Amino acid sequence: MNDExxxxxxxxxxxxxxxxxxxxxxxxHIRDSAGRGDRIRPTVRLRFRWLxxxxxxxxxxxxxxxxxxxxxxxxxIEARRQLIEALRVTQEKLxxxxxxxxxxxxxxxxxxx
Amino acid sequence: xxxxxxxxxxxxxxxARDGDVSAFAEIVxxxxxxxxxxxxxxxxxxxxxxxxxxxVFLQLHQHVDEIExxxxxxxxxxxxxxxxxxxxxxxxxxxxxxLSEADSVANESDGGDPxxxxxxxxxxxxxxxxxxxxxxxxxxxxxDPNDIARTLDMSVNTVKSHLKRSLMTLRTRFHEDGQIAxxxxxxPT
Numbered sequence: 001m002n003d004e005x006x007x008x009x010x011x012x013x014x015x016x017x018x019x020x021x022x023x024x025x026x027x028x029h030i031r032d033s034a035g036r037g038d039r040i041r042p043t044v045r046l047r048f049r050w051l052x053x054x055x056x057x058x059x060x061x062x063x064x065x066x067x068x069x070x071x072x073x074x075x076x077i078e079a080r081r082q083l084i085e086a087l088r089v090t091q092e093k094l095x096x097x098x099x100x101x102x103x104x105x106x107x108x109x110x111x112x113x
Numbered sequence: 114x115x116x117x118x119x120x121x122x123x124x125x126x127x128x129a130r131d132g133d134v135s136a137f138a139e140i141v142x143x144x145x146x147x148x149x150x151x152x153x154x155x156x157x158x159x160x161x162x163x164x165x166x167x168x169v170f171l172q173l174h175q176h177v178d179e180i181e182x183x184x185x186x187x188x189x190x191x192x193x194x195x196x197x198x199x200x201x202x203x204x205x206x207x208x209x210x211x212l213s214e215a216d217s218v219a220n221e222s223d224g225g226d227p228x229x230x231x232x233x234x235x236x237x238x239x240x241x242x243x244x245x246x247x248x249x250x251x252x253x254x255x256x257d258p259n260d261i262a263r264t265l266d267m268s269v270n271t272v273k274s275h276l277k278r279s280l281m282t283l284r285t286r287f288h289e290d291g292q293i294a295x296x297x298x299x300x301p302t
Contacts, residue, residue: 005280005283005284005287006252006280008225008226008229008230008233009233009237009248009252009283010252010253010255011225011230012225012229012230012231012233012234012237013150013154013233013234013237013248013249013252013253014150014253015146015147015149015150015253016146016149016150016153017145017146017149018145018146018149018159018162018163018166019159019163022141022145022149022163022166023138023141023142023145024138025167026138026141026166026167026170026171027134027135027137027138027141029167029171030134030137030171030174031134
């Protein structure tokens with residue numbers, strides 16, 4: 001329930017106007033921060049300000065991931081090539097040993113030992 | 114209902130959402146009284162109040178796409194202004210100026226006693242920031258406890274408690290100043 005004290009409080013706290021030109025100062029601030037013009041879309045600009053950054057980050061991440069994957073593939077191919085080379089060398093050596101042993105055996109047979 | 118609520122509806126909000134700065138200026142002019150007054154009564158300093166009001170309207174400009182209606186706009190302005198003012202007061206020392214500066218515009222004659230009004234405003238600014246905001250939303254903006262609770266993110270009981278204690282404090286201090294005989298609550302002469 002309102003009483004006289006509360007009514008006095010309401011009168012004492014009635015709204016007051018700011019100094020003249022307040023709205024002009026606010027809009028001047030807005031224009032200064034966004035360049036001159038009568039149509040400014042700060043909300044759109046702010047809302048999508050992250051978009052180029054996100055796109056650039058996604059592209060960078062994609063490139064790094066692709067390069068890492070390609071690097072791993074190249075490493076795999078190189079490892080397989082080295083393994084095949086090692087097997088080939090091993091096979092050549094085994095063939096050489098086999099031929100040598102075989103020739104030794106033939107020469108022993110021919111000499112009647 | 115506050116003056117802001119009573120303002121005629123137009124399409125300035127829609128045009129402001131579309132980036133029309135002159136429409137946004139109309140919104141500022143229509144609601145500057147609400148925002149500035151809340152800031153002034155909270156901070157007791159015209160310069161700080163104007164600074165705060167500018168911040169609030171610049172924030173509004175950034176978020177105008179989120180404002181759904183004129184009533185939402187008024188709610189948003191009260192809420193942001195009150196919270197920002199409370200934050201400023203809690204952040205640290207605040208330059209409060211003599212009453213003559215803060216009241217220079219407020220004391221245009223409207224049939225009330227300007228000296229009494231000044232004394233009451235001085236008492237209000239001695240309240241804690243949260244209690245001050247509750248009292249201002251109640252007696253300056255004429256909001257009921259439910260709306261104050263929504264605006265300040267408080268429970269309704271907390272708002273009622275603030276109001277009760279603040280009024281008691283204000284009355285007591287007012288009595289201590291020796292003015293009780295004229296404005297004593299509930300004891301009409």
